[in-house]
Amino acid sequence: MHIAIVGNIGAGKTTLANKLAHHFNWEVFLEDVDHNPYLKDFYDDMPRWAFHLQVYFLNSRFRQTQRIKELQQASKGVIQDRTIYEDAHIFAANLHQSSLMAERDYLNYLGLFESMISMVEPPDLLLYLRADLPKLVSQIEKRNRDYENNIKIEYLRNLNEHYEHWISNYKHGKLLIVDVNNLDYVHNPEDLSVIIEKINSTLFGLF
Numbered sequence: 755m756h757i758a759i760v761g762n763i764g765a766g767k768t769t770l771a772n773k774l775a776h777h778f779n780w781e782v783f784l785e786d787v788d789h790n791p792y793l794k795d796f797y798d799d800m801p802r803w804a805f806h807l808q809v810y811f812l813n814s815r816f817r818q819t820q821r822i823k824e825l826q827q828a829s830k831g832v833i834q835d836r837t838i839y840e841d842a843h844i845f846a847a848n849l850h851q852s853s854l855m856a857e858r859d860y861l862n863y864l865g866l867f868e869s870m871i872s873m874v875e876p877p878d879l880l881l882y883l884r885a886d887l888p889k890l891v892s893q894i895e896k897r898n899r900d901y902e903n904n905i906k907i908e909y910l911r912n913l914n915e916h917y918e919h920w921i922s923n924y925k926h927g928k929l930l931i932v933d934v935n936n937l938d939y940v941h942n943p944e945d946l947s948v949i950i951e952k953i954n955s956t957l958f959g960l961f
């Protein structure tokens with residue numbers, strides 16, 4: 755079983771991924787943020803580093819999907835924090851649309867993505883955490899990564915629009931949308947239980 759958690763920056767994916775992995779006793783696959791050699795530079799100068807960052811994320815996410823495939827073949831459960839789909843359909847698409855990634859770089863990137871995606875299996879469940887801008891901003895502030903202090907509201911708004919468009923066209927498998935604006939699964943165990951019930955019901959038809 756493979757559940758992938760998707761959503762904008764600060765939506766609460768990592769926090770929920772860890773909690774679900776603990777609950778189901780499954781492996782958790784998180785993003786490579788701390789060792790990412792481009793992320794800080796990217797936030798300082800997006801046009802300069804957009805292509806480098808996207809290639810780095812694409813490669814690390816692709817490797818992760820191959821490890822997830824192996825675990826699934828061994829009948830192990832997996833919770834994944836963010837997917838390769840988001841890199842291309844949300845982040846790279848947004849950079850290109852916002853003229854922060856040049857046309858030739860975007861087409862080059864898309865060619866690489868298309869070559870890889872045929873080897874990627876979609877998750878059994880895609881869990882989208884929908885959050886409005888005030889929730890995202892307050893949670894990004896709460897996390898307090900210095901390089902994310904420069905993130906513009908406009909950037910988050912554009913990403914949210916890409917998410918809504920992508921999710922409304924998602925056809926690879928089961929999809930669960932959870933509005934997290936009024937949920938606090940950090941402090942309220944009942945809020946976590948609500949999400950777990952929804953997952954069980956969507957995946958296994960329980961409840």
Ligand SMILES: Nc1ncnc2c1ncn2[C@@H]1O[C@H](COP(=O)(O)OP(=O)(O)O)[C@@H](O)[C@H]1O
Nearest residue numbers: 763764765766767768769893896897937938939
């Ligand atoms: N539903 C929630 N309610 C309150 N705080 C949350 C919630 N989800 C996440 N947080 C807090 O917000 C911050 C960002 O969450 P995180 O899981 O790192 O988001 P993401 O992985 O989506 O970027 C963390 O400090 C986390 O404890």
Ligand SMILES: Nc1ncnc2c1ncn2[C@H]1C[C@H](O)[C@@H](COP(=O)(O)O)O1
Nearest residue numbers: 762763764785787808811840841845902
């Ligand atoms: N593909 C990506 N392009 C640009 N930035 C990305 C991409 N994937 C992740 N990120 C950034 C966004 C955040 O600053 C960090 C971690 O993501 P988070 O949503 O906080 O888990 O990486």
